Amino acid sequence: MLELKVLGDHSETEVPQGGCSSGSCGSTDDQLSHLSESVRQRVFNHPCYSEQAHHHFARMHVAVAPACNIQCNYCNRKYDCANESRPGVVSELLTPKQAVKKTMAVAANIPQMTVLGIAGPGDPLANPNKTFSTFRMLTEQAPDIKLCVSTNGLALPDYADELTKHNIDHVTITINCVDPEIGAKIYPWVFWNNKRVRGVEGAKILIDRQQEGLEKLVERDILVKVNSVMLPGINDKHLAEVSRVVKSKGAFLHNVMPLIAEPEHGTYFGLMEQRGPTPKELQELQDECSGDMNMMRHCRQCRADAVGLLGEDRGAEFTMEKIEAMEIDYEAAMVKRKKVHDAINAELAKATTQSQSVNADHAIPAETRPVLMAIASQGGGLVNQHFGHAKEFLVYEASPEGVRFISHRKTDLYCTGGDTCGDGDSLLGGIIKALEGCEAVLCSKIGYEPWETLESAGIMPNGEHAMEKIEDAVWAVYVEMYQNGKLTDNQTQMTA
Numbered sequence: 001m002l003e004l005k006v007l008g009d010h011s012e013t014e015v016p017q018g019g020c021s022s023g024s025c026g027s028t029d030d031q032l033s034h035l036s037e038s039v040r041q042r043v044f045n046h047p048c049y050s051e052q053a054h055h056h057f058a059r060m061h062v063a064v065a066p067a068c069n070i071q072c073n074y075c076n077r078k079y080d081c082a083n084e085s086r087p088g089v090v091s092e093l094l095t096p097k098q099a100v101k102k103t104m105a106v107a108a109n110i111p112q113m114t115v116l117g118i119a120g121p122g123d124p125l126a127n128p129n130k131t132f133s134t135f136r137m138l139t140e141q142a143p144d145i146k147l148c149v150s151t152n153g154l155a156l157p158d159y160a161d162e163l164t165k166h167n168i169d170h171v172t173i174t175i176n177c178v179d180p181e182i183g184a185k186i187y188p189w190v191f192w193n194n195k196r197v198r199g200v201e202g203a204k205i206l207i208d209r210q211q212e213g214l215e216k217l218v219e220r221d222i223l224v225k226v227n228s229v230m231l232p233g234i235n236d237k238h239l240a241e242v243s244r245v246v247k248s249k250g251a252f253l254h255n256v257m258p259l260i261a262e263p264e265h266g267t268y269f270g271l272m273e274q275r276g277p278t279p280k281e282l283q284e285l286q287d288e289c290s291g292d293m294n295m296m297r298h299c300r301q302c303r304a305d306a307v308g309l310l311g312e313d314r315g316a317e318f319t320m321e322k323i324e325a326m327e328i329d330y331e332a333a334m335v336k337r338k339k340v341h342d343a344i345n346a347e348l349a350k351a352t353t354q355s356q357s358v359n360a361d362h363a364i365p366a367e368t369r370p371v372l373m374a375i376a377s378q379g380g381g382l383v384n385q386h387f388g389h390a391k392e393f394l395v396y397e398a399s400p401e402g403v404r405f406i407s408h409r410k411t412d413l414y415c416t417g418g419d420t421c422g423d424g425d426s427l428l429g430g431i432i433k434a435l436e437g438c439e440a441v442l443c444s445k446i447g448y449e450p451w452e453t454l455e456s457a458g459i460m461p462n463g464e465h466a467m468e469k470i471e472d473a474v475w476a477v478y479v480e481m482y483q484n485g486k487l488t489d490n491q492t493q494m495t496a
């Protein structure tokens, strides 16, 4: 007999306080046991540090840090588009006071919001006054919000102590390499001791400072996430080594993200047509790193002013003009926020109890091949979105060992803005391309036309599990595929 097992990297197994209350608990006692209670308390409701939490809890970024002290070949902060969701893009820069007001307005209106991050659009620690004055005010005025910062690490050793003074126990460092020769291909220069230092010499300074900063944060008991941008042909073969090094120094989580590069972004890599990884290449590298390290696989590569659940952007509801007109009673908001958080935790606890007894009667032989499935979800960890409304799909893998989250796939990326953009057929073609490798798509509803097209492309639509917990639905479909003989026929195997 085989129960549904929800698999995950260690990072995906943290639970709300009070014990095994996350949907990831099914097979994870050993994984939970490696976390101290203090770490668990810091990650269970952080949407970036816990895969489970990201279905339920929201985050926001405030764009107070425009300047940067290095140049990355994939970054151009001059590019702005209200409809585009990628790092470095913002609609309006804020002063610290405006940032505090915005944070409190969002927290009052989106009680699921637990985390405020400063991630640019430049480097927060290259703008220390703005960054720390925002943190200082928030620590005083909104003590229930977790504070995060994301940095390239060049200035980090100088600010490790300052970071510990605020309510900050999560820091992200972007580390793309530990080898200066590779670094020279990613960073044309770093600004160091009042001058630009180029090439290998500049990259070496950056790498040394990143490693020193990482060590200092770990010594101060701050949880460190390392971001790495996967650049095929440049650092893809090197990132497993990066993962080992940062793990050995005490980093908590590794987030290997795909390069985003288009010529119209005006970045060096965009103009040079440097490609990003395919979903399969990214997954293989994440799997390779995960032997040694907790991996984050649900990063949405958010804008520097993103608001809402990961994958949704409610920034347009919170422009400064709208916020100035809002009355905010934060004391009352905190009471409401606590109630909402308690309800989410209770819901997670209930879902876990239910899922542990589901599908207990189905044994799947160990040699059965794994299957990727795409899920349309608008949050809550449920199959609850109409196929036609999904701008992204969550990809899960089912195997005899259980169900695990793999990644998300954005679909609007394939809409190129050309003459046919928005046309049903071309959009559907884009979605089919985005879902390459998936054999089923689970959604709450789907129209007849896309159903037929998906089916002929080898992706089986399924609307029978609406409002079910994703892991349970994926497992049920996997069992069904097995029972129908689809997992033993070579012709139906995943080819991507």
Ligand SMILES: C[S@@+](CC[C@H](N)C(=O)[O-])C[C@H]1O[C@@H](n2cnc3c(N)ncnc32)[C@H](O)[C@@H]1O
Pocket: 068, 074, 075, 087, 088, 119, 120, 121, 122, 123, 124, 150, 151, 152, 173, 174, 227, 228, 229, 257, 258, 259, 260, 261, 301, 304
């Ligand atoms: C915009 S940066 C801001 C924080 C800080 N300056 C840094 O680089 O860590 C946030 C994250 O986005 C990543 N990023 C920026 N541009 C990117 C791109 N074109 N493709 C993939 N990741 C990118 C950075 O590497 C970093 O991890």
Ligand code: SF4
Pocket: 068, 069, 070, 071, 072, 075, 076, 088, 120, 121, 122, 123, 152
């Ligand atoms: S460090 Fe961050 S903000 Fe600076 S150039 Fe690189 S990605 Fe852009």
Ligand code: SF4
Pocket: 047, 048, 059, 117, 119, 298, 299, 300, 301, 302, 310
């Ligand atoms: S960019 Fe990734 S790590 Fe940062 S807030 Fe978005 S999902 Fe979280």
